[in-house]
Amino acid sequence: MRENKKIRVWIGLLTVVMVGVLFWWPAPRVSAESGSTLQSDFQQAAKKYHVPEKLLMAVSYNETQFNDHNGKPSVAGGYGVMHLTDAAEQVSTAGKKSQQLPDSSVLHTLIKAAKLTGLSETKLKTETSANIEGGAALLANDQKQLGHSLTSDANFWYGAVEKYSQATTSQAAEFFADDVYQTIKKGVHQAGVTLTAQKVSPVKEQPNSFHLDSDTATVEGPDGLPIEWVPALYKVFDKQGNYGNYDLADRPNDGAKINYIVIHNTETTFDDALHLFTAVPNYASANYVVSSDQGTVAETVQPKNVAWHAGNWYINSHSIGIEHEGFATVGGFWFTEAMYQSSAKLVKYLAAKYNIPLDRQHIIGHDNVPGLNPAAQKTMHWDPGTYWNWQHYFELLGVNFKNSQGSGEIITITPDSNHNLTADSGQKVTDNGVDLPLKGSNFVYLYKHPGFTSDLISDKDFSSGTIGTTEKDDWSDKAVTGQQFHKVGQSGDWTEIDYGGQNAWFYNPDGANTTNATGKLVTPKGSQPVPVYGSAYPKAAILKKDKVTNTKAKALYVMPVGQKYVYGGKLTANYFNSHFDANSPKNVIKGDTQYIQIQFNHRIGFVKASDVKVVSQ
Known part of the structure; x- marks a missing residue:
């Protein structure tokens, strides 16, 4: 083995690294109005435009999870809980403009909704009831364009739902529509909105007059996933024999079992990440990249081969790496429902195929990957970071961390936003000292002693001092959703655990931030x-x-x-x-x-x- 080959395992996820965050969106909110009003808004809009109410709610859930992002546009220029698009409004990323999307009618549904409803574009952007009206009007218009009646039977709206996705391929459109109907089957209770589970059997034989392209390339993934093959660069880079951006293998047939799936975020756009993996001698790659916009997936390295993604050669050799478009510090904004849905379906498929356990020791973040030695431990990455919704993600995988079992000697970290990182505790999440949103955070802080006045714990191979910090990349004092630890004891509202060779305490009134679990110690x-x-x-x-x-x-x-x-x-x-x-x-x-x-x-x-x-x- 050449010594220079080892260099690549220390190279980080990407060469493009966010140097400080100059910009961040406020914490997401559900609606400018109350949660109870949101339910009635769906009812009224559905009635006005003769759209099945359950269908309208399921479309909104799969677009935004009923989240309007404080009236700010999404990464695809989408507004409000119905994700009405205006591509002229592109969001900033780390102080820079994101790549301009092509000018297409599907990226200007806000303008179309304004014409259909007679409401102003400003209202459609800022008022939730108007935004829902706009979505209902678009669905009704698409249904009529297909030559179908505005029936109350949701089964006959499949084609209109495909169109509403604004997908550019038939696979992506079908993927979105299937998720919408699955939501109706399972039901939803979130943000004050209740969609009771109902039987539904969508009619998919409707003629598709939207002329979507079909991607028929051979890829490894579940049926229906909007996925394409975009091969990573594989070549010798110089006369010394350095090569990249991945290694050929035959896992698991060659004896290297795939034990892990590593979740990353790109800290760049989807297109830029693909460029770095496929066109640049970058010594970095991932097996898959998932877009924020529509949840489309690019397979860049076959799972049998070894992508260079984790910064730990042992983990690389035994894992599949999945990149997710976006910036971790504003992850609550970039990590869309479309992204979660696509990623979870891919992970569920891969986990079943390669017999990978669906738990947080095997479905891990890049921030859960150790270094190969103490020096490397200090430089290991922290993505997907504070705002990746592990609870929701695992629910999509069919696992609920909050299902209590066991005596309590082993506990699962399950933070409750009402009892964790609350403003009155004085706790913060910061980026170079600038406060970030508390809402949406996925961890509990760990202290040296019970009480908010105590110092946070630190790590000898990360911290420069003996006290932890509230910085977003300081992983040394954070226990994250789904991780499991041995409970040592309780003092009032505070729980003690064994953690990293230390005794660590976290705020846990009446067990609000943990769930009992079973297992081995x-x-x-x-x-x-x-x-x-x-x-x-x-x-x-x-x-x-x-x-x-x-x-x-x-x-x-x-x-x-x-x-x-x-x-x-x-x-x-x-x-x-x-x-x-x-x-x-x-x-x-x-x-x-x-x-x-x-x-x-x-x-x-x-x-x-x-x-x-x-x-x-």
Whole structure:
């Protein structure tokens, strides 16, 4: 193995990094009016334009989750809970204008809605009731254009719903419409709006007069997902033999099992991310990229091959990386429902195909990936960050973290916005000292002692001092939704857990921010602390035999005697010794050391099975 190949594992997710956030949107709100009014707005608009009420609500939910983003345009220039588009209004990203979208009628539905309703564009943008009227008018107009009556039977509106998606391919249009009808089947109760679950069987044989293109390229993903093949760059870059932007493999047939799916965000636009992966010698790639606008997906590296995305060669070798368009600090704005829906369907498909557990030790964020050594740990990424909605995302995967079980020795972090990061606690989320929204945050702060006056905990391989901060990228003092820890005790409203070799406290009145869980716990076997690693590599002697040098498992931390951490599975050591234009099973060097994965702190970790004992709760 060439020494210069190792350089790529330290390269971050993208070469385009957001240098400070000059701009952010306020916390999302549901409506300028009350939640109860929102329900009546749907009723009145549906009645006025003869659109099935349940259909109108389901369309809105799948466009925005009933979120109007404070009257600001979405990344596609969409306004309000019905996402009425005006492409002339493009949002800023980190102080710069986003790429201008092509001038197309589908990107100007706001203007069309104004003509159909007689309401001003300003009203349609800023008043929720008007915005819903505009959406209802568009649906009714699309239905009539298809030559169908304005029937009260939602089953006969499938084509109009496809059109409303503004999708540019038939796959994307069908994907959106199928999600809308699935929402009607499952029901929704959110933001004061109740859509009772109802049986529905949409008629899909309606003629499609909207002339959408069909993408028939062979890709790996679930049926109906709007996905296309956009191959990442694969070539030798120089005379020294450096190459990229990924490695050929034959996972899992070559012995390198796929254990993880890593969730990223791009910190750039969808198009720019694809350019970096497919056209630039960037030493970085991902298996998939998901757009914010319509939730369309580009497959850039086949799952059997190894994308360079996680900054940890062991994790790269055993994972699939999925990028999501957007900027983490304004993630509540960029992370759209279309994106969540597409990503979750893709993850559910991949997890089933490769037998990956649907939990937070295997469906992880880039911020949960450990470094390979202490120096690397300090520089590891923090995306998708504070505003990725893990609770909602896992619900789409069919997992609800808030389903309580067990005695409470193992707890799942499930923050409740009414009892976490509240303004009266004095807690903040900041970016270079500038306050960011509290609403939508996905974590609890961890303190050295019970009480808001206590210092936040820190991490020796991240923090420059001994006190944690409220900065968005300071992962050392945050426990995130879905992560599980051993509960040590309770003092009033405060819960104590074992975390990263420390004792950490977080605000948890009456258990509001946690849910009891079942599982296994891992603790040192003997009377000495146990090393915690960032990989499950074979012994150095085994690697050396295959001419792999300067690569060995290095301890990041130690697990103190008496502490316990949640079990994430047993692994046998291996190392992917890749070479350009070669995917031989011989590239996977197998060892005999057994490791156990744990949730150690904000990031996962690995301990040698011989050092610990595993106990059931």
